[in-house]
Amino acid sequence: MHHPDFVSPYIPNTESDRQSMLSEIGVSDLNELFSDIPEQYRNPTLNLPRPKSEFELMSYINQLVSMNKVPGDYSCFLGAGSYRHYIPAVVRSLTSRGEYVTSYTPYQPEVSQGTLQTEFEFQTLCAQLTGMEVANAGMYDGSTSFAEGALMAARITKRNNIVILDSVSPSYIEVLETYTNALEGINIEILSLDELANIDEDTACILVQQPNFFGYLEDMQKISEIAHSNGSLFVVYADPFSMTIFEPPGSFGADVVVAEAQSMGVAPIFGGPYVGIFACKQEHIRQMPGRIVGKTIDQDGRDAYVLTLQTREQHIRRERATSNICTSVALIALMTTIFMASNGKKGMKHIGEVIYHKAHYLSSLISDLPGFTLPLEGTFFQEFVIQCPIDPKVINEKLLDYKIIGGLDISKSIHNGMLVCASELNSIDEIHGFVAALKEITLNLIGEK
């Protein structure tokens, strides 16, 4: 629709520019430019609202935002794949630079050295964090890195069975199922630790999450040995901060390590955009999915960076590519790079420790509450399962009255189970408030019964 008063701030052409350009082009009527579109379908009505001014839109957005209950205003104890951490101001400041935000994939390396060199830094930091030889420039998120890790293992071993330990997050398994449903021959088996002994000569890999979905550490040495003695690959989905204090999967001979990097400098932002880490042994780089930056020299012998090993990728190899992926989520990878660089060796380790202390302090208080237990044994990191005396769904609803967003209801896996996460953003007051609220809610509700 035409609104005489509306001029798009994003379009510089004026009516007189258009007329003069149309006459240079040699058409008298704009419609001539669109004459290839079948006439009966041309120029349909767009039934959209009228344009909004910047101020109007901002007001409407504020109205939408006011309908949300936002962590920060609420204390929040959710984790399960998306984690809240403090983001230093330099991260937002540097990653807001238009030169990073509004550039394209660095296919023209002479005018993209900024993006390329930061991607090389990302690859370096990811390799160091995971204890692996190499890493690529980034994947959509941790869950798709996980799925691609399984597919890569099948390509490398030329085997078809993908074995997943049963403590892996159900949502990552669902993503893997989406990725493999259509691929003939590929099977997924979900096994317990004891059942891993049953893998056979068609097992491509064992996939493990470290710490697992419930927050606890797996026995990496043991599973690595089971996989390798069978000629299968050992593929690990690992939490970034856990690798700053615990031995990383690379120390246990992992062949592929994937991770969700969101916790390092990226807001939870309702689930995305995030960025997946994909690291592996050097010998497997030609089977890797995704974008890879390599170091080389220019005609004058100076150091330079460039996209490399592109014959794996869809824009060159088309139907024979290692994956259809065409992004490396560069801007989000940059956020995590600057976060890792800022916190550095000391800060990264320190965050890992603080998270550990917070989670363990919280767990010790909850386990002292009447009716609450910690049903799982072992070492956990930043999250843990509590068994509640009543349905966690009911508790979570009541917690909102205390301005608290509780942990994740996992009663489908563990009776009355709640997966609780703490980070440095949960102050001691928040932790005490949460524990007091759990006590009050359950006492009242059990009392009512």
Add this chain to the structure above:
Amino acid sequence: MHVNSRRLLMDRSVPDRIGTTLLTCDVPIQPLPNNEIMRKDFDFPEVSEGEIVRYFSQLSQMNFSIDTNFYPLGSCTMKYNPKLNDEISSNPGFANLHPLQPESTVQGALKLLFELQEYLMEITGMAGISLAPMAGADGELAGMLMARSFLLDNGGEKRKTVLIPDSAHGTNPASAVMAGFKVVTLPSDSNGNTDLMALKELANDELAGLMITLPSTLGLFDSNILEVIQIVRDAGGVVYGDGANLNALLGKVKLGEIGFDVMHSNLHKTFTQPHGGGGPGAGPVIVGPRLKPYLPAPIVISTTEENSTTYSFHSPQNSIGKLGAFHGNFGALVRAYAYIATLGDSLGQVTTDAVINANYIKSKLSDAFDLPYDRNCMHEVVLSAKTLKKDYGISALDICKRLIDYGIHPPTMYFPLIVEEALMIEPTETESKETLDDFIEVMLKIALEAKESPDLLHDAPHDTPNSRLDEARAARQPFLRWKRSD
């Protein structure tokens, strides 16, 4: 260019420096586990905050970007990315939302997603949508998995062949294969349209469908499109539309109305999510009635009871499943929403000006360069340097590198594959006539330089942090991370 700007973080590292303050731990210290599982070696940079800011600021200045340069990169739709959208997307009331919060606590976010679903269905004339795909290629994979499920439910076990035009993006064949299909390349005719004779021969009972980009990567709207769709549908196939070039269609035609079953839209192209140096993007998959039950999870639905509407996530009946851990790239979806809300029902003006701008460049440059298809183009024009190559040994690459000397980002080169020495130019609607005139002048000057001083082109670019790179060396001796030098 600064002397030390190429020094990597690890080479800047000095023990005991740090780039941010350490967090205080306000709870009692808890006993750590036994020493055996604790990490011993942790090699990571130690750099101060000011050094980090200067390093990453200097690096950023080595990039061309839309904010700083004209960037007529064909098929990538490098239009201006409104700052307003960034501000809205980073609103703490969105940015701090955890993806697993109870639905009752995220009604504002869900309402925005619901409205965006409605807008995108209206723009494309489709019947269903999922915002879950995290990129264009992810939308393609979702769409082709849905096609597969639909075919299997309708007795199409034998239908394995997907036809893809020779001008298509590489993601199309790669996505089709990941969805379990085999790919057959469909030739274009001499006008740049689909070759109807070839299509008819391939439209048999093994046909699963067609993946077609409209307008094509030649920048042309296939004038036989209705017939193409009819042939595929009559043969029992599914018609997939690659929406990479949707910027050419806003308010001009709706793919749903002309018979497409499924398409994706690259929100980072048409709807101004910034490209970010290569992501993040978002690639919602949008469908007609036949494929609606198969949409990837989740979609957002609304329920109205007693004048109060609530919004919730929903997994469609025969969903192909989840594509990622959560619900898609919300931050990118918010930007697209803000863009559409700002332009509203005037959105069609975007396409009008994108197409005028491309045709203007075509009319001004078609004498100096080869024009493989002499007809009106849509939002981009594909030229060729074939004659300059033959007569003066100047390639499309040389022209592209010389453009850099003039502060202009090169167009897409050597693509589509069916055009020799291709230069694919997409100006977008956000560039002024003055910018286009400057670009045209530079291109004409370069065409002249090709004849008079070809070395200027062979040696270009001249003023960048790096001259042309040894790309073969990078692939032959992969050097993919910093290593301590001995």
